[in-house]
Amino acid sequence: MRKKMMAVLLALAFVVSSLLLMSACAKKEMQVTEGVQPTAQETKAVEKPATETTTEQAKQVKSGETEAYKKAEAERLAKLKALEKAQKEAEAKKAFENEKIYFDFDKSDLKPEAQAVLKKKADWLRQHPAYSVRIEGNCDERGTSEYNLALGERRANSAKKFLVALGIAEQRIATISYGEERPVDPRHNEEAWAKNRRDEFKLMK
Amino acid sequence: MIVFNKWFTLPGILLCCLLFAPGVSYGRIYIDINAPSIRKFKIAIPDFRKLKGSGGKCDQLSTKLPAVISNDLDLSGFFSPMDKAAFIDEVSPLTREEIRFKNWSVIGAELLLTGGYSCIGSSVEVEIRLFDVFLGKQILGKRVLGEIKDYRFLMHRLGNEVIRVLTGHDGVFLSKFAFVSNGTGHKEIYISDFDGHNVRQITHDRSIDLLPRWSPDGNGLLFNSYREGGPMLYFKNLRNGRVRRISGRKGLNIGAAWMPDGKRLVLTLSSKGNPDIYMINLQGKILKRLTHHWGIDVSPSVSPDGKKVAFVSNRSGSPQIYILDLAKGTKERLTFDGKYNASPTWSSLNRIAFTSLNHGYYNIVTMDPSGGQARQLTEDQGNNEDPCWSPDGHYLVFSSNRTGRYHLYIMTANGQNQRRITFLKGDQTAPSWSR
Numbered sequence: 001m002r003k004k005m006m007a008v009l010l011a012l013a014f015v016v017s018s019l020l021l022m023s024a025c026a027k028k029e030m031q032v033t034e035g036v037q038p039t040a041q042e043t044k045a046v047e048k049p050a051t052e053t054t055t056e057q058a059k060q061v062k063s064g065e066t067e068a069y070k071k072a073e074a075e076r077l078a079k080l081k082a083l084e085k086a087q088k089e090a091e092a093k094k095a096f097e098n099e100k101i102y103f104d105f106d107k108s109d110l111k112p113e114a115q116a117v118l119k120k121k122a123d124w125l126r127q128h129p130a131y132s133v134r135i136e137g138n139c140d141e142r143g144t145s146e147y148n149l150a151l152g153e154r155r156a157n158s159a160k161k162f163l164v165a166l167g168i169a170e171q172r173i174a175t176i177s178y179g180e181e182r183p184v185d186p187r188h189n190e191e192a193w194a195k196n197r198r199d200e201f202k203l204m205k
Numbered sequence: 206m207i208v209f210n211k212w213f214t215l216p217g218i219l220l221c222c223l224l225f226a227p228g229v230s231y232g233r234i235y236i237d238i239n240a241p242s243i244r245k246f247k248i249a250i251p252d253f254r255k256l257k258g259s260g261g262k263c264d265q266l267s268t269k270l271p272a273v274i275s276n277d278l279d280l281s282g283f284f285s286p287m288d289k290a291a292f293i294d295e296v297s298p299l300t301r302e303e304i305r306f307k308n309w310s311v312i313g314a315e316l317l318l319t320g321g322y323s324c325i326g327s328s329v330e331v332e333i334r335l336f337d338v339f340l341g342k343q344i345l346g347k348r349v350l351g352e353i354k355d356y357r358f359l360m361h362r363l364g365n366e367v368i369r370v371l372t373g374h375d376g377v378f379l380s381k382f383a384f385v386s387n388g389t390g391h392k393e394i395y396i397s398d399f400d401g402h403n404v405r406q407i408t409h410d411r412s413i414d415l416l417p418r419w420s421p422d423g424n425g426l427l428f429n430s431y432r433e434g435g436p437m438l439y440f441k442n443l444r445n446g447r448v449r450r451i452s453g454r455k456g457l458n459i460g461a462a463w464m465p466d467g468k469r470l471v472l473t474l475s476s477k478g479n480p481d482i483y484m485i486n487l488q489g490k491i492l493k494r495l496t497h498h499w500g501i502d503v504s505p506s507v508s509p510d511g512k513k514v515a516f517v518s519n520r521s522g523s524p525q526i527y528i529l530d531l532a533k534g535t536k537e538r539l540t541f542d543g544k545y546n547a548s549p550t551w552s553s554l555n556r557i558a559f560t561s562l563n564h565g566y567y568n569i570v571t572m573d574p575s576g577g578q579a580r581q582l583t584e585d586q587g588n589n590e591d592p593c594w595s596p597d598g599h600y601l602v603f604s605s606n607r608t609g610r611y612h613l614y615i616m617t618a619n620g621q622n623q624r625r626i627t628f629l630k631g632d633q634t635a636p637s638w639s640r
Binding site for chain 2: 153
């Protein structure tokens with residue numbers, strides 16, 4: 001009987017001591033993994049201030065996915081989007097302003113081509129209610145400067161009346177005449193004169 | 206500055222007094238200023254003699270002084286100044302005693318102008334004598350005193366005396382031009398002497414400045430400017446330099462012409478929707494609307510008695526000149542020839558000049574207000590535009606691009622003696638002639 005009890009005690013002692021040993025080892029392992037984490041955070045701290053990241057480091061960063069990074073990305077995308085929107089608007093504005101209408105010598109009536117262009121402009125103005133337009137009337141160099149100032153005025157008013165008839169509010173349209181004072185083509189031939197007999201349209205917000 | 210007369214011989218005193226008595230013609234009528242065609246007098250103007258003074262500046266006056274008066278007399282259209290190379294005498298004579306009239310008549314001179322001068326400090330005293338070569342007689346003796354730096358002004362005064370003694374009328378040599386030039390890259394207003402010298406830039410708006418018009422008293426200029434956005438009307442006082450806006454209405458405020466009383470203006474406004482002619486006061490207040498037609502009405506010019514206004518209208522389909530009777534309100538068409546008649550200017554002698562498109566060129570035409578006696582004064586040498594009469598009605602200044610760019614020219618009322626006045630960079634247009 002005494003021999004059996006001794007064997008059981010011995011076994012117990014063995015188990016207990018091995019248990020103790022194992023827990024000690026486990027503790028050691030935990031300490032090791034905790035030691036790994038700070039190094040990952042360190043690499044991330046090092047990479048963050050630099051704007052260029054290699055793809056490997058980027059992958060490491062991506063895999064991090066902290067709040068600060070998400071915020072910066074969102075800002076960048078928003079900025080790009082705003083720039084694109086502004087560029088599109090500038091292009092549309094430029095297209096609007098680049099399209100002029102032309103007149104025959106000593107005339108201020110709107111030709112069919114001019115009316116078509118004005119219809120397009122009216123559509124655009126309807127879609128962009130924040131804008132108003134200034135119509136600039138111009139003439140070719142022939143004739144007196146006084147008569148041409150008046151003729152330019154009539155050309156600007158002609159286009160204005162048409163836009164108003166198409167439903168654009170009168171307060172959104174200003175007019176000015178430059179007579180023969182602002183030619184786009186300074187030459188003294190029919191080709192230049194035809195280009196100068198025009199209304200120009202400038203957008204304002 | 207002091208101006209006084211000094212006659213040198215007894216016959217001279219008598220002669221000159223008689224010549225200056227109004228309404229009395231003594232012997233020769235030298236120049237009939239109203240004749241349809243003017244024959245030019247050959248005039249010899251030798252270098253002036255230095256009577257007193259030293260230094261290069263003083264010496265130079267011996268050629269500088271006669272150059273001014275010789276140029277003036279040439280511009281007047283009554284004289285042909287002769288080439289000095291033809292003169293026989295080596296030493297310039299001054300008084301009648303020194304003159305061998307044979308030496309002058311043999312080379313064809315009809316008139317002889319001699320001069321002497323004395324430099325005293327910064328001042329100069331200049332004397333001139335005018336001789337009728339064929340009669341061997343002095344017809345004029347005058348002396349002026351002033352600053353050397355004002356020598357051009359002094360010679361213009363003496364030139365006017367020569368004109369007065371020969372024509373019985375005042376000379377124009379002290380008058381001034383206002384005009385537009387774009388030499389700086391912008392259209393600005395300038396003024397110059399009658400002979401194109403002493404050019405001064407009057408505006409510095411770096412915008413578009415147009416249509417200068419001298420006030421009747423010569424103290425200032427009306428002009429149009431885009432300096433505040435659209436074509437508005439301003440007045441610049443040349444005595445104190447101040448600029449005042451007269452009319453800044455929406456649209457056009459252009460081409461203001463003076464009424465003879467110097468207190469009212471006629472111009473084109475379009476604030477009511479259409480370019481029409483209005484009368485306003487110098488505060489810009491509308492006194493009366495003068496045209497009511499749906500067409501274009503611009504370019505008013507007032508008759509010397511202030512009762513009528515010539516203007517341009519396209520009411521018949523193309524720009525033509527009409528005459529408005531201010532009392533009756535009636536408008537009568539003046540021009541029927543050609544497809545483009547514009548820029549009317551009404552002279553003190555009751556004649557209307559304008560520019561007319563013919564065979565593709567703009568030419569200056571003059572006409573009576575009744576439409577009669579039409580004369581074309583320029584002959585298709587480039588474009589000839591913007592005519593303006595001299596205040597005495599004997600000359601026109603206009604803008605012509607006959608040499609490529611636009612420059613100012615003058616001519617007599619019948620189109621003779623066309624002479625270029627401005628030699629500036631760029632184009633000179635829209636001249637206005639002061640007293």
